[in-house]
Amino acid sequence: MELRTLRVFVEVVRQGGFSQAAHTVFITQSAVSKAVRQLEVELGLELIDRSSQRIRLTDAGEVVFGRAQTMLAQRADLLAELEEMKGLKRGALRIGMPPIGSDILFAPLFAIYRSRYPDIEIKLVEHGSRRLEEMVQSGEVELGASLLPFAEVFDWQDVTSEPVDVLIRDDHPLADSASVSLRQLADIPFVLFDAGFALNPIILDACRSVGVEPTVTARSSQISFIVELVGAGVGIGFLPRRIAEHRIRPGVRQIPVTDTGMVWHMAWIWRRGGYLSFAAKAWLELAAEQG
Known part of the structure; x- marks a missing residue:
């Protein structure tokens, strides 16, 4: 049984098909x-x-899929550990970040990290939180930035906890409010992120907790496009506060939401008990220092 064959099988399951x-x-x-x-x-x-x-695993397939992920992760650990034996402070940082907020939260860290460790290659991937969790589990990346809550198979280090604010067109009757509740927003169409973005469940779960079932009028994977849709009057959008402050534009207002549960809590995660390379440890130390 070859690891590369197991990798192919794992990707068929993850991607939902052979062609993908x-x-x-x-x-x-x-x-x-x-x-x-x-x-x-x-x-x-x-x-x-x-x-x-659709791709559906048999009982045997479920067992092989779980074991294959563990084997691939152990291979990644082995290669990283051997790489470090060749020379301390060399190697690669395999890291995953979400599309929302990474430019604001992490771009300065990259510059500092590069200046301190010029011989470490940075291998960056961008995915939603749930996909990044899968990649951390399988060893494809050592560290991933994900939103709480997540499974207990991860250790983690806090990044930030931000309230989620609503974005609304500046000529809307609520635009001058100091704060709003989700019930006040219930009759306005929502502009959300694409399926798979972990911010969506935060918003929708908070809505359901107060008996609101919103109408979703549009979705996008791009923050700038969501802001433009709000400005065009298509609906209201939602962003973590610090991200919204950097992305707001004329014609759009940012208003705090009073409901509990509207919190975007991000952390660095890695496999509990898994091997962490020098490169990954150095990143976590820098993130804590700069945080």
Whole structure:
């Protein structure tokens, strides 16, 4: 059983299909299908239920998927540890960050880190929090920035906790309010982030806790576009306070929301008990120092 075959299988499950996985592992779709079939033949068990249009794991597939993630993470730990034996303060920092707020929160850290450790290569990926958690678990990245709450399989270091404010067009009757409640906003369409962004559940769970079921009129993965949609009167948007302060533009107001639960709490996470390279430890120390 080869680790690269397990990697292909893991990506088929994560990406939800053979063609999607092919783009991730940089081989053809037919090669992906062949690798999964070979793994099934080797194990003597079907891992994927092919009668379903969507990727659905068999019971055996669930076991192999869990074990494969652990094996791939252990391989990543081994390579990182061996790399450090070649020379202290060399190697790579494999780190994952979310699209929301990374430019404001972390860009200064990158500049300082680069000046202190010029021989460390930074390998950065951008994904939503839940995808980053998967990547940390599998060892694809050592550190990820994710939103609380998350599973107990992670250790973590606090980054920031920000209230989530509403963005509203400046000619709306509520625009001059010192603060608003979600019930006051209930009849206004919402402009949210795309599915998979961890900010969405924060907003929607807070709404449901006060009996509000909002109408979502638009979604986007881009902060600037959401702000423009708010300015155009399409609906209201939501951003963590510090992020909103940097992204607000004329014609749009930022107002605190009074409801509890509207908090964006971010932390650095890594696998509990997993190996942390010098590069990752140095990043965490710098983040704590600058925080």
